[in-house]
Amino acid sequence: MAAGLPTLGFVAILIAALVLACRPLGDHIHRVTTRERHLAVERGLYRLIGVRPDTEQTWAGYARSVLAFSAVGVVALFGLQRLQHLLPGDKGFDAVDPAVAWNTAVSFVTNTNWQSYSGESTMGHLVQTAGLAVQNFLSAAVGIAVALVLVRGFARRTTDRLGNFWVDVTRVTLWVLLPLSVIGAIVLIAGGAVQNLTDTVTAAGVTGDPQQITGGAVASQEAIKNLGTNGGGYHNVNSAHPFENPTNWTNLVQVLLILMIPFSMPRVFGRMVGNPAQGRAILAVMAGLALLSTTAVVLLELAGPGTVPTALGSSMEGRDVRFGVGDSAVFAAATTLTSTGSVNSFHDSYSAGGGGMLILNMAVGEVAPGGVGSGLYGMLVLAVITVFVAGLMVGRTPEYLGKKIGARQIKLASLYFLTTPAILLLALATTIAVPGNHAAIQESGPHGWSELLYAFTSASNNNGSAFAGLGADTPWLNTVLGICMLLGRFLPMILVLALAGSLATARSVPATSGTFPTTTPLFVGMVGAVTIVLVALTFLPVLALGPLAEAL
Amino acid sequence: MKRGAFSSHLAALRALLAMTVVLGVAYPLGVTLVAQLPGLRDNAAGSLITDADGEVVGSELIGQSFTDAAGEPIVTYFQSRPSMAADDTGAPYDPTATAASNLGPEHVVDTLPDPELGWEGDENASMSLLTRVCSRSFEVGRLENVDGSRPYCAESGGSAVGAVLGVYHSEGVRGTVTRVVSLNESCDTVTEPFITEYRGVTVECAVYGEDHSGAVPVPVAGDAPADPVVPADAVAASASGLDPHISVEYARLQAPRVAAERGVPEGVVNALIDAHTTGRSLWVLGDPGVNVVTLNLALDRDHPVTSAGR
Numbered sequence: 001m002a003a004g005l006p007t008l009g010f011v012a013i014l015i016a017a018l019v020l021a022c023r024p025l026g027d028h029i030h031r032v033t034t035r036e037r038h039l040a041v042e043r044g045l046y047r048l049i050g051v052r053p054d055t056e057q058t059w060a061g062y063a064r065s066v067l068a069f070s071a072v073g074v075v076a077l078f079g080l081q082r083l084q085h086l087l088p089g090d091k092g093f094d095a096v097d098p099a100v101a102w103n104t105a106v107s108f109v110t111n112t113n114w115q116s117y118s119g120e121s122t123m124g125h126l127v128q129t130a131g132l133a134v135q136n137f138l139s140a141a142v143g144i145a146v147a148l149v150l151v152r153g154f155a156r157r158t159t160d161r162l163g164n165f166w167v168d169v170t171r172v173t174l175w176v177l178l179p180l181s182v183i184g185a186i187v188l189i190a191g192g193a194v195q196n197l198t199d200t201v202t203a204a205g206v207t208g209d210p211q212q213i214t215g216g217a218v219a220s221q222e223a224i225k226n227l228g229t230n231g232g233g234y235h236n237v238n239s240a241h242p243f244e245n246p247t248n249w250t251n252l253v254q255v256l257l258i259l260m261i262p263f264s265m266p267r268v269f270g271r272m273v274g275n276p277a278q279g280r281a282i283l284a285v286m287a288g289l290a291l292l293s294t295t296a297v298v299l300l301e302l303a304g305p306g307t308v309p310t311a312l313g314s315s316m317e318g319r320d321v322r323f324g325v326g327d328s329a330v331f332a333a334a335t336t337l338t339s340t341g342s343v344n345s346f347h348d349s350y351s352a353g354g355g356g357m358l359i360l361n362m363a364v365g366e367v368a369p370g371g372v373g374s375g376l377y378g379m380l381v382l383a384v385i386t387v388f389v390a391g392l393m394v395g396r397t398p399e400y401l402g403k404k405i406g407a408r409q410i411k412l413a414s415l416y417f418l419t420t421p422a423i424l425l426l427a428l429a430t431t432i433a434v435p436g437n438h439a440a441i442q443e444s445g446p447h448g449w450s451e452l453l454y455a456f457t458s459a460s461n462n463n464g465s466a467f468a469g470l471g472a473d474t475p476w477l478n479t480v481l482g483i484c485m486l487l488g489r490f491l492p493m494i495l496v497l498a499l500a501g502s503l504a505t506a507r508s509v510p511a512t513s514g515t516f517p518t519t520t521p522l523f524v525g526m527v528g529a530v531t532i533v534l535v536a537l538t539f540l541p542v543l544a545l546g547p548l549a550e551a552l
Numbered sequence: 553m554k555r556g557a558f559s560s561h562l563a564a565l566r567a568l569l570a571m572t573v574v575l576g577v578a579y580p581l582g583v584t585l586v587a588q589l590p591g592l593r594d595n596a597a598g599s600l601i602t603d604a605d606g607e608v609v610g611s612e613l614i615g616q617s618f619t620d621a622a623g624e625p626i627v628t629y630f631q632s633r634p635s636m637a638a639d640d641t642g643a644p645y646d647p648t649a650t651a652a653s654n655l656g657p658e659h660v661v662d663t664l665p666d667p668e669l670g671w672e673g674d675e676n677a678s679m680s681l682l683t684r685v686c687s688r689s690f691e692v693g694r695l696e697n698v699d700g701s702r703p704y705c706a707e708s709g710g711s712a713v714g715a716v717l718g719v720y721h722s723e724g725v726r727g728t729v730t731r732v733v734s735l736n737e738s739c740d741t742v743t744e745p746f747i748t749e750y751r752g753v754t755v756e757c758a759v760y761g762e763d764h765s766g767a768v769p770v771p772v773a774g775d776a777p778a779d780p781v782v783p784a785d786a787v788a789a790s791a792s793g794l795d796p797h798i799s800v801e802y803a804r805l806q807a808p809r810v811a812a813e814r815g816v817p818e819g820v821v822n823a824l825i826d827a828h829t830t831g832r833s834l835w836v837l838g839d840p841g842v843n844v845v846t847l848n849l850a851l852d853r854d855h856p857v858t859s860a861g862r
Contacts, residue, residue: 009836049567050559064560072564121648130576137575138568166567173571178579185583186592192613195580195587195596200648203600203610206848207618207626213598213611214647220583237637237650240791242613243598247830248838306657307771308681311704311714313780316788317681318652321633321797322830324839328791345791346652349681355656444765447656469654550658 004302007326010252011294014330017256018263025260026267026279032175033148033168034272045170056161059501062149063494065165066142070109070490073135077105080131081123089125091199096122099478106482108132110489111139111371113225113232113341113464114455114481116473120214120235125197132232133221137181140228140261141172143373146493147265150377151272153500154401157508162500176261177228184223184257191253192246193219218243226257229371231341231464239331239344240320248322251344255334262338262369263287265376273401277519282379284524289368289531293361294333300354301329305551309351318346329354336361339371341464348451348467355467356547359454362461363539364531365420371462377496379527383518384413384499386530390516399515402508412499419491421538424460427484428452428542437476442469450546455481460488601849609849615796616845617645625695628813628857630798630806632844633785634688637793645794653789655681660704660716661769664760667740682714682771683736688787689780696805701776702787706746708737715774717750718758718767725768729753733764747772781805797841800829816855824850 038046038053046053057065080087081096081104096104100117107114113136117123123132145168152162189195198215205211218234222244225232235241245251263286270279302325304315319328328345335342336358347358361368367378384400388410391398398405405413431437432452441448454467459481466472472481517523587596594600599612610616618629623643625631635644636651665677679687686705690712693700701707706715713736720731732755734745739757747755750770758764783801803825811818828847831840 006832006836006839009834010838013834013836045570048570049563051563065564068560069564069567072561072568076565076568118649118651120650129580130572133580134568134572134576138571166563169567173575178575181579182583182586186586189583189587189592189595192595192599194598195584196598197584198597201598201600201608203608204603206609206616206845206852207629209617209643211610211614211616211645212648213600213608213614215598217580217584219587219596220580235650237652237792237794240652241650242611242615242792242794242796246595246599246613247833249833252833252837307660307704307714308655308657308685310773310778311682311685311702312784312788313702313778314784314788316784317655317657317685318789318791320791320795321785321799321841322795322838323791327838343791346654348654348656349652351657442654443656443659445658447658450656467654467656468652469656550656 004298004326006324007298007302007330010327010330014252014255014259018259021256021260022264023267026264027271029172029176029264030268030271032171033268041174042167042170046166049166051164051166053164053167056164058160059149059162059497062162062165063497066146066493066497067490069138069165069169070142073109073138074105077108077131077135078102080127081105084124084127087126091124093122093124099475100473103478103482106485107464108135108230108232109139110462110485111143111228111230111339111374112459112462112485112489113230114459114466114485115232115464116478118236119233125216128221128234129217133224136221136224136228136230136232137173137177138169140177140224140230140372141169143371144172144176144261144265145169145373146496147373147376150380150496150500151269153503154403155273156504158506159504160501162504177224180227181220181223184227184253185219187253188219188222188250191250192242193222193250194243195219214243223257225342226254226340227261229258229262229338229340231335233342239342240346245344248327251323251327251331254342254344255331258334258338258340258342259369261372262375265369265373269376269380275519278401281519281524282376282383285527285531286367286369286375286379288524288528289364290337293337293357293368294330297333297354297357298326298329300351300357301325304351305353306351315349315351318349320344332358333361335465336463337366337368337370339366339374339462339464341458343465346468347454347465348469352547352551355450355454356543356551359450359457359543359547360535360539362457362463364535365417366461366463367531374462381413381416381496381499382531383527384409385417385534386523386527387516387518388413389530390526396514399509400518402511403503403506404509408502409499412495412502416492416495416499417534419495420460420488423484423487424456425542427460427480428456431456431476431480434476437474440471440474440477442471446546446549450550453542453546456484459484462489601846610845612843612846613796614647614794614845615645617643618844618848627695627809629848629851630803630810630844633795633798634684634787634789635793635795636789647794650793652791652793653681660714660771662713662736664736664738664758667738667760680714680736682716685787686712686714689782692782692786696809698781698805700782702780702782703773703776703778704771705776706772706774708746709741713737715746715772717747717755717770717772718764719750719770720767732756733758733767735764735767735769796843796845797830798844800825800840800842803842803847810851814851814855814857820855824854
């Protein structure tokens with residue numbers, strides 16, 4: 001497997017960089033979000049917003065703020081797209097079609113960044129920077145904020161106060177996302193990413209055949225696109241575009257940006273509950289699942305099974321030379337294991353097994369390591385389910401982090417797990433039952449089913465990547481996928497906040513010799529197994545119709 | 553309650569406006585300003601290449617096609633990879649229409665065109681990924697004077713197609729074989745299919761308009777070498793549609809032709825290839841690639857095509 005050696009090197013450097021970055025970053029996020037004092041800049045902002053930063057909210061109050069902020073975000077982004085032709089910086093583009101504008105507004109506010117449009121020919125400067133990029137920051141900050149609330153639910157006792165939404169979002173945005181994005185953007189520019197405000201430059205072409213070279217504030221958007229696990233590219237071909245991802249090493253930087261915050265969140269969790277070992281256990285589950293999945297995707301793509309890859313002698317269709325097949329596969333795994341959805345190669349051209357693995361990554365609910373914030377709260381819900389399962393085995397009331405997991409908690413956790421598959425499968429079944437939709441599917445047979453399954457899995461799990469052969473720009477798909485994104489983001493969030501509320505009001509029970517320890521390898525293995533079993537039970541039937549049928 | 557909901561939406565609106573100023577205006581403009589520093593400025597502007605007169609000829613990062621108006625390769629230039637970045641009517645390598653093929657590994661059956669209209673004229677026709685790969689490989693083989701054959705490809709009607717049979721069985725997908733059609737070979741372009749017999753049944757060519765969705769598609773590997781002479785990147789479309797690079801192998805394959813057409817020793821061309829090859833950063837990142845745009849520009853500068861050579 002000599003072809004795999006450089007990819008092994010890529011992964012080794014990536015892991016080394018993550019090990020170096022995640023602990024200090026986790027400590028930084030912890031420091032920023034638990035600081036008692038408000039900085040002068042923050043006070044100014046709170047005054048402007050009109051909120052009292054020292055008033056903490058209940059879970060319901062927090063949820064109302066999340067929903068209000070997101071609703072306003074959707075409306076504003078929709079309006080900005082519809083009015084872009086009247087505003088400056090429109091690049092000469094028309095108002096965005098209403099169905100596309102709805103889909104895009106929901107998509108960016110829900111941290112999905114599914115794109116049914118082609119960036120370079122639809123969105124002007126203003127929409128890209130003041131609309132889309134802003135939601136890249138804010139949707140990421142909201143995700144982290146909700147995760148913080150769940151952790152507070154475990155950490156606090158007999159209170160119904162869980163923090164202040166505006167304070168959390170402001171601090172995460174200003175002191176975590178913004179500085180890292182500035183650094184990331186400058187590093188990407190050093191590699192060749194563009195950052196300008198020109199529309200297009202007409203080049204004469206080497207052969208005299210002119211070429212329109214596009215411009216834009218690409219690097220600044222690229223950094224937060226990956227850092228906030230958003231994924232919406234400035235251009236149609238996303239991170240495959242040489243202006244977004246110009247070299248083999250910027251590719252490494254992008255994967256690092258994608259994984260950095262999600263892998264730091266367990267540290268934040270460990271520090272907040274006052275026991276870093278708990279964070280390490282969660283990190284171990286995430287890292288184990290991520291490594292398994294990445295290895296599978298890379299090996300399958302390097303082997304290149306299937307008719308066309310065999311004819312080619314490699315999996316080069318839909319890959320750029322500078323990344324090669326191996327590094328492209330690592331990127332694909334990273335983007336689906338988190339809720340990112342940016343792509344540097346085209347997943348539709350992946351082998352049946354490799355593409356199936358990418359669908360599975362998203363179906364797992366993106367918890368290994370998952371989206372910024374959403375990965376941590378997803379994994380903690382799975383941990384709650386695991387202690388419940390363990391409790392059933394030995395006949396004891398389950399506990400996690402000193403909190404009894406009672407009927408209410410387990411109901412909320414189960415609902416959390418069931419919501420996304422239910423939305424996904426219902427929407428998929430409805431779509432396939434409506435006759436007019438078949439025309440959107442590019443390929444017949446199992447691969448066509450995979451295209452559709454990928455789209456609904458991606459939308460409902462707020463990933464945003466695609467088997468892009470699907471002609472997703474139809475009124476039906478724009479609307480229904482938009483609904484999937486909305487429900488798939490906010491129903492689980494509300495359930496998580498409710499869970500946090502129910503935990504925070506409970507008192508802490510002391511650990512006894514009968515308490516199932518949640519920092520041991522046994523627990524790590526059990527959470528991993530519970531995750532795989534739950535997902536397999538839910539998704540095997542639909543996977544059998546698509547990727548599995550194609551692979552056989 | 554009602555007042556609460558109203559005030560939280562008002563706060564949300566104010567927060568969004570404040571954040572838009574910071575994140576949507578100050579941040580991108582700030583980064584754009586930093587990008588004006590020497591060392592970053594040219595990158596931020598798009599790594600543009602200018603000629604002696606200061607006119608922009610292209611970008612180092614954005615591939616170009618080196619074909620004539622009819623889409624045929626210009627033989628004095630190194631050729632880029634196949635690109636799907638084109639709108640319905642335009643030429644490839646169009647940065648305003650970036651795209652990949654998005655076709656899967658089992659996209660192997662063509663929808664044949666109306667013989668009256670041909671591939672270009674019939675908008676319902678669609679060429680499978682496999683046939684695209686096979687025909688490109690055949691063309692590259694002919695251009696570079698090497699063997700263009702590949703597994704699952706068959707020479708057919710002056711080009712190559714995906715070697716795929718549609719096999720009918722007595723009971724759906726099981727039972728004895730009753731009829732076999734070479735799905736990608738139209739009776740209008742071939743006299744006999746690439747294979748005469750399959751499991752004792754004579755293979756037919758495909759009649760335009762006949763529906764073979766009831767047949768089981770069976771790709772036939774054939775006897776082409778598993779490691780074809782024409783490299784994969786030469787016949788597979790890139791992800792961006794703007795890939796400025798080709799593999800070193802594909803560049804070496806083209807070197808003898810370019811050298812001969814320009815009347816330059818092959819060693820000189822090979823040295824230029826080396827000079828325009830980007831290796832793996834840190835020894836392991838990515839794959840080595842030869843920048844076709846800068847390579848061809850260097851050729852034009854150092855070894856221009858004389859009118860006699862043309």
